Amino acid sequence: MSATSERHIVVLTGAGISKESGLDTFRDADGIWAKVRLEDVATPEAFARDPVAVHAFYNARRSRLAGGGVHPNAAHEALARLAGEWPGRVLVVTQNIDDLHEKAGSRNLVHMHGELLKVRCAACQRVFPRTSDLGVGDACGDCAATGTLRPHVVWFGEMPMEMERIYDALSACALFMSVGTSGNVYPAAGFVEHVGLSGDAHTVELNLEPSVGASLFAETVYGPATEVVPAYVDRILEQGW
Numbered sequence: 318m319s320a321t322s323e324r325h326i327v328v329l330t331g332a333g334i335s336k337e338s339g340l341d342t343f344r345d346a347d348g349i350w351a352k353v354r355l356e357d358v359a360t361p362e363a364f365a366r367d368p369v370a371v372h373a374f375y376n377a378r379r380s381r382l383a384g385g386g387v388h389p390n391a392a393h394e395a396l397a398r399l400a401g402e403w404p405g406r407v408l409v410v411t412q413n414i415d416d417l418h419e420k421a422g423s424r425n426l427v428h429m430h431g432e433l434l435k436v437r438c439a440a441c442q443r444v445f446p447r448t449s450d451l452g453v454g455d456a457c458g459d460c461a462a463t464g465t466l467r468p469h470v471v472w473f474g475e476m477p478m479e480m481e482r483i484y485d486a487l488s489a490c491a492l493f494m495s496v497g498t499s500g501n502v503y504p505a506a507g508f509v510e511h512v513g514l515s516g517d518a519h520t521v522e523l524n525l526e527p528s529v530g531a532s533l534f535a536e537t538v539y540g541p542a543t544e545v546v547p548a549y550v551d552r553i554l555e556q557g558w
Contacts, residue, residue: 324491324557325406327483328396329508333497333525334542335413337390340382360473368453368464375468376450379433382415383448389421392496392546397422399550408486412498412505414470429477429505431470440465477504488515492558494549495521497542500528509533519558523549 332340357363358374381387400407400423409418409426414433418426436447441460456463471477487493493512500506509530512518521536522528523545531537536558538545552558 324404325486325489326399326403326408326492326494326553327486327490327508327512328399328407328409328494328496329498329505330396330409330411330413330418330496331498331505332413333499334390334392334546335415335417336497337392337541337543338387338415338417340387340415340417355473359470361475364467364472368467371468372451372453375433375470379448379468380450382433387415387417389417390543392542393417393421393423395547395550396496399553400425402554405491406486408483408490410483410486410505410508412502427479427483429471429479429483431468431478433468433470435469436466437469438462438465439467444469480504483508484511487511491518492553493518493520494523495528495534496523496546498524498528500530506530521549521558 353374358371364371396409396418400409407425409423410429411418411426412430414428414431416432416434434446434448435444436451437444438457438460440462441457443457443459445458451466451468453464455466457465487508490512493509495509498505506529509520510533512520513533519536520534521538522531522534523538523542525541526539527537538549
């Protein structure tokens with residue numbers, strides 16, 4: 318395949334790409350959901366039942382991310398380089414709520430599960446940057462309502478963000494890359510099938526180990542993200558796929 322401006326790329330990333338930056342994954346044996354019940358902190362029902370506990374969970378994660386000790390790794394940087402040097406469009410769709418893709422330089426980016434360093438007002442729907450702790454008594458900076466601010470993240474049972482844009486890009490891409498995902502969470506786990514039904518795009522999984530849907534990919538490459546992603550990006554930029 319030769320590199321032409323018509324050959325667009327969609328990259329899906331999951332928690333595995335940020336693990337080597339020091340952030341916990343969710344579904345590993347030692348991941349977040351092995352320590353905390355998602356039903357207690359990551360559903361609308363949990364927030365309605367105990368907003369103090371939910372805020373505490375996200376405040377701890379926000380503090381970790383905003384503290385300055387978490388940095389993009391070579392995989393994040395390679396994807397930003399791909400977007401900068403590839404002549405077609407490159408869209409990064411991330412399931413991660415961290416800001417490591419932005420810090421690495423990615424600009425054409427969709428946070429389908431939201432962003433940890435932002436909060437949203439349930440009353441006026443305004444979204445605000447936030448690096449400090451959030452509490453139940455905090456007031457919205459726009460409508461002044463109190464008790465209405467929540468993390469700007471997608472909880473289980475809620476619709477992921479920008480799905481129309483994502484599916485449009487999947488339908489038009491020539492290469493779909495899945496990086497560091499478990500293949501357990503839909504709708505992201507179904508993206509490879511959508512690409513397969515939409516045309517003749519090449520699909521590749523870059524992961525530490527096979528995902529649940531590994532057999533659906535035309536190509537698989539396994540190893541640490543900081544090794545396999547830069548190597549695959551080099552290959553794309555040098556010879557395509």
